[in-house]
Amino acid sequence: MNAIQTLADGWLSPSDLQEQYAISKPTQAILRLKKRQESDRFPLPFTKIGKRILYKREQIENWLLANQNGNI
Secondary structure, eight states: OOHHHHHOTTEEOHHHHHHHHOOOHHHHHHHHHGGGOTTOSSOOOOEEETTEEEEEHHHHHHHHHHTTTTTO
């Protein structure tokens, strides 16, 4: 169990997201950049604390459902 999991359940690190949802780290980085583009209605939701990127499990699952039509 990594340190983040012990601090707050429901949060995922980029490694956790890769392992549990099969979204590679390079793909995550590309999808995070989409947040800056106004044309993207569903950017990958993330939180940045210092240098650390975190994903809220519930937001990721909602994002996947919203994008299940191949919009990712």
